[in-house]
Amino acid sequence: MRNIAVISDTHGTVPDRLLTHLSEADEIWHLGDVTRPDILIPIQNLGRPLIVVNGNCDPRGTWPETRQLEREGCTFHLQHRPPPIAIPSNDAILFGHLHRPIDETMDGIRILNPGAITGPRHGSASSFAWLRFPEPGKWTWKVTAL
Known part of the structure; x- marks a missing residue:
């Protein structure tokens, strides 16, 4: 089973407890607001593929604004800001x-946010998510508190 860790809004901080979780990932997706590219070094040192999109607090043009990725026969669109439409x-x-x-559905498409590593809001805890593929064409999403 392929395991992708999905993180967002690290805002210059990568807690050690996050690195422990990320070490179990086959791949890592960061949905923006890294703020300082050097904070990704400990994540890169895990030796997993790392895909990043630019957030509104990132230096403009550091990473692509969006990414379209296909994994195990499923297609995912990555961006930092919420989508106005599906x-x-x-x-x-x-x-x-x-x-x-x-975790909502808009026009038949799942709209997913893993929460924030730094500065959770609305009573949520610091969190990230696991995108897992139990078999080709099937995937699950699970938010995990840090």
Whole structure:
């Protein structure tokens, strides 16, 4: 089973307890607001593929604004800010920015937010999510508190 750790809004901080979780990932997706690219070094040192999109607090042009990724026959759109509308031909849209976990459906497409590593809001805890693929064409999403 492939395990992808999805994180967002680290805002210059990568807690050791997050690195412990990330060490179990096959791949890591960061949904923006890294703020300082050097804080990704401990994550990169884990030796897992790391995909990042630019957030509103990141230096402009450091990473792509969006990414379209296919894994195990499923398509995911990554961006930092919440989508104003569902983007067709995706199984899910993953975003950060709001600092709280979200799992909703818009026009038949899952809209997912893993929450924030730094500065959770609306009573949520610091969190990230696991995107898992138990079999090709099937995936699950689980938010995990730090």
